Amino acid sequence: MPGKRAAGVSRRGQRPLRRPRPPRRLHILGFLSGRPTPHKMKDTAMSERNPMDKNTTSRQRALVVGLGISGITSALRLHRAGWDVVVLEKAPERRRGGYFLALFGAGLAAAERLGFADAVSNRxxxxxxxxxxxxxxxxxxxxxxxxxxxxxRLTVRGDIEDAAFTALPDEVEIRYSTVPVALDQYLDGVDVEIRDLTTETTTVERFDLVVGADGLRSTVRRLAFEPEPSPIRxxxxxxxxxxxxxxxxxxxxxxxxxxxxxxxxxxxxxxxxxxxxxxxxxxxxxxxxxxxxxxxxxxxxxxxxxxxxxxxxxxxxxxxxxxxxxxxxxxQVHLDHWYRGRVVLVGDAAWCLTLYSGMGASAGLAGADLLGTMLERHPHDVPRALQDWEAHLRPFIDYHLGSGVSQRxxxxxxxxxxxxxxxxxxxxxxxxxxxxxxxxxxxxxxxxxxxxxxxxxx
The missing domain is CATH 3.30.9 (D-Amino Acid Oxidase; Chain A, domain 2)
Incomplete structure (x- = not known):
């Protein structure tokens, strides 16, 4: 299993992460309310932006925020779908351990497809x-x-995280002690201002997709979905x-x-x-x-x-x-929609079923797996992929939000x-x-x- 990495180093050995030169900030607010529609974003041509914003690879680029079960699984599934993936984790190293949880068939099926189900022990x-x-x-x-x-399957959180993390390919870039501080949306991408908590420096990078898997009190949700009332119940x-x-x-x-x-x-x-x-x-x-x-x-x-x-x-x-x-x-988290433009929430950041449902880990795995499936189905239409992802997943999550109350x-x-x-x-x-x-x-x-x-x- 890969060892711990210090803040600011990538999975690829111990060399420093490549930090792009800060581009000119693009100030625009996108998707402040309602279902995302194109007219709510600025359609800025590449020629009008700093050339440093332009991706140098034909592969689409995704940012995943959070290195828990939902975040690791999202990164793994997106890489399988052909994306270049960067993961931000606020902590200086990967968290270990964790307490008991149940893993049901919905989560096991996703883990099996992603190749790490056998590494999750039944305790x-x-x-x-x-x-x-x-x-x-x-x-x-x-x-x-x-x-x-x-x-x-009775297990502990650390078992699932360890199994999924081990399955991550080295090409997935992980940055510790790093957080997003601003999101600016455009029709063709999201500019993310990223702060390194160790050096107190910020850069702006462009991504084709941002996945918020950063838990109940999600920073991505706050940046992308405010000024809506708090969805936490x-x-x-x-x-x-x-x-x-x-x-x-x-x-x-x-x-x-x-x-x-x-x-x-x-x-x-x-x-x-x-x-x-x-x-x-x-x-x-x-x-x-x-x-x-x-x-x-x-x-x-x-x-x-x-x-x-x-x-x-x-x-x-x-x-x-x-x-x-x-x-x-x-x-619990109750949102009318789990995405805005090219920003999507997964796991507790999107729904938080609570332990009374017993489905938190399973829903996070299943949601991340389905996200990759829909992005494969619509490889050049991220908003359509997110729309279909939510349409398929919503009845499943709504049911388990209800069971989290009834089973309590x-x-x-x-x-x-x-x-x-x-x-x-x-x-x-x-x-x-x-x-x-x-x-x-x-x-x-x-x-x-x-x-x-x-x-x-x-």
């Missing part, structure tokens, strides 16, 4: 047993990972995730645990080859207030003043001791009524006839999670 613990537990220590057979996310739930150093006392390494109460829950997910991971999830009426104090203080307040019991108390203590953790609010009640009941409904559904699921009926109601969800969206659009 489901063999002979795993899951228990519903309460604060007093009582336990009974409960629902586990396979019940919540059936038909998926809060679900008013918080999550905290961390890895345990050892199994939960009194349980085997392959055992899973769930403690579900009104407005809060805690899940312990076991793995085949590493200690379990823990997910805290709880409802809040004031998301901003949750960030005004240490995460452990917010967790202890959310899980109440009543006695925690030995298991919950131990899990909270381990969170406080953990060397790293994720603590964040759950938010099972993972974390919002109130006593949802807690009671969850309990009834679990008990009915154990009965032969009722279980089969419930399986039929989940058939569409299973089908949508396994849909090979790029193949369906072919």
């Amino acid at each position: 489901v613990a063999p002979e795993s047993v899951s228990y519903d537990v309460d604060r007093t220590g009582r336990r009974r057979r409960g629902v586990g990972y396979a019940d919540v996310f059936p038909g998926s 809060r679900l008013n739930y918080m999550i905290a995730v961390y890895g345990l150093p050892e199994p939960v006392p009194g349980y085997r390494p392959q055992d899973g645990l769930t403690m579900a109460e009104a407005g809060r829950s805690v899940w312990v997910f076991p793995f085949a080859d590493r200690p379990p991971s823990v997910l805290f999830s709880y409802r809040t009426d004031d998301v901003d207030a949750e960030f005004t104090r240490p995460a452990i203080d917010s967790l202890r307040a959310a899980y109440g003043a009543e006695p925690t019991g030995s298991t919950l108390g131990w899990l909270l203590d381990q969170f406080e001791k953990a060397p790293d953790h994720l603590f964040d609010s759950t938010e 009640g099972f993972l974390t009941p919002g109130n006593r009524a949802e807690l009671l409904l969850r309990s009834v559904m679990i008990r009915l699921g154990r009965l032969p006839i009722a279980g089969r009926l419930l399986a039929k109601t989940r058939a569409k969800s299973t089908r949508m999670k396994s849909l090979d969206i790029a193949a369906a659009a072919a």
Whole structure:
């Protein structure tokens, strides 16, 4: 696997990246509202621009912002489609590790086509047993990972990123400690002002396509889609995730645990080859207030003043001791369109399904794969390719945005009524006839999670 590279060096060995001389800035705003149409962009002839703006190769040039799952996969797929690709990453090096996630058929199909599915391990613990537990220590057979996310591969974010990154060809240029600071759109390209955070210098480069894969709080979305109102919608739930150093006392390494109460829950997910991971999830009426104090203080307040019991108390203590953790609010992104002219958003920057859907990684992989398919179909008409890409992908994403809300009640009941409904559904699921009926109601969800969206659009 390729090693880490310092900021400002390319994948091709350790030579410095080629930095173009700064061209004369072209000031124009494009695509401020509505579906992109040609009359909203300046049609500037090449003769009117600085000659340095002109590409010296017949291959089209794409800029991908973000080196997560969606960004790496977009870069890989665009290169396969015949594009020259540059990737910008704000961090000084590639991020490592990451927490558990589910990878469904939709994402696996994309990974298989791109050649790295076999490198994504399935970490489901063999002979795993899951228990519903309460604060007093009582336990009974409960629902586990396979019940919540059936038909998926349990893995961690780092496994997918490592596999996709290893598949990247050396021709893909990666620039660390580098961010976009301005976008100027034209009919035939996008001028991007790029800042090197190490040297504090800026250059302007032209690209035929810009892909924003830079997450929930996307810089590309802000640059290309403002002044629209914020597309981020809060679900008013918080999550905290961390890895345990050892199994939960009194349980085997392959055992899973769930403690579900009104407005809060805690899940312990076991793995085949590493200690379990823990997910805290709880409802809040004031998301901003949750960030005004240490995460452990917010967790202890959310899980109440009543006695925690030995298991919950131990899990909270381990969170406080953990060397790293994720603590964040759950938010979705809702946009009328995911592209403006030659700028397109992929993954959390475009939709952010939240972990309650279980489809974040799979949708990012599928969306990136489909983007390459549409650009191959319309190699000389980027706006048409993006239009068709969104038309094919929109129903798929809209469905999973909805499931991210509906499935939240099972993972974390919002109130006593949802807690009671969850309990009834679990008990009915154990009965032969009722279980089969419930399986039929989940058939569409299973089908949508396994849909090979790029193949369906072919």
